[in-house]
Amino acid sequence: MEYRPEEKFMKEAIRMAYLARGEGDYTIGALTVKDGEILSLGENRVKVDNDPTAHSEIVAIRRATQKVGSRHLEGTVLYTTHEPCPMCTSVAIWAKLDGIVSGTHIEDMDNYRKQNPSKEWLWRTINISPQYIVDHTEEELFLIRGFLREECLKLFHSM
């Protein structure tokens, strides 16, 4: 059965993005959903935790695994305001997620970065799509991109 993404979840991920900004970090948010309920929330914490792995997606997935007590999260979907980088997509595969729903496209991030260079934010991208990562595994991970993209694009302006 095809997965139908829900606006309420992406809106909650957007709320987490603003929470990250409030703490002084990149305005990016994520969450995981299982059985139609939010399983875990994640806000970007790379700056506040001095942790290069603390993208909002990783924060949400790690919290979910700790909550469930398993490194595998079958039946779980990740929502993220920005299309995930290869690190986050790979973690979704290692964690056996069902799929990922994302807002802005990687190309949006790359374009914004080039148009708004900032040493303070060090906005960098790895230009490999989540689909490319998934295509090089034996996993069946669905990818829905551009969901509430216009609302997620607004987050760039508060980076």
Add this chain to the structure above:
Amino acid sequence: MEYRPEEKFMKEAIRMAYLARGEGDYTIGALTVKDGEILSLGENRVKVDNDPTAHSEIVAIRRATQKVGSRHLEGTVLYTTHEPCPMCTSVAIWAKLDGIVSGTHIEDMDNYRKQNPSKEWLWRTINISPQYIVDHTEEELFLIRGFLREECLKLFHSM
């Protein structure tokens, strides 16, 4: 100046791999080196911590960032007994490492997995090389693979 990998560091990474096995995890080890000294050690902890992100490379890098108090580790080299997956390579990029020295090749892991299927260990691979990841960034990360490969290959037999 070209980086010359040192056997003593890979041997210490191999020791960390056996430490991981002793704790009941995958036999994979890593460490980071800065200014010719070990900065941090990492053992695979995915099973013992129920954490899909806890590859030995990530454990070593996160420990280094916590020790240094910065998410960026310029001038630091990662040693790992197995060629890193896209997650770990991406973290090396986000953390601004100088380079990665690895033992076995990804192809070695994939071949071993196919010849030794095991439900218990769930050995999976994402078949994308670290070089491919680096080539899709603007970073200059050196990659030295196959260092002490024969000794690292022996680790598979104690998975």
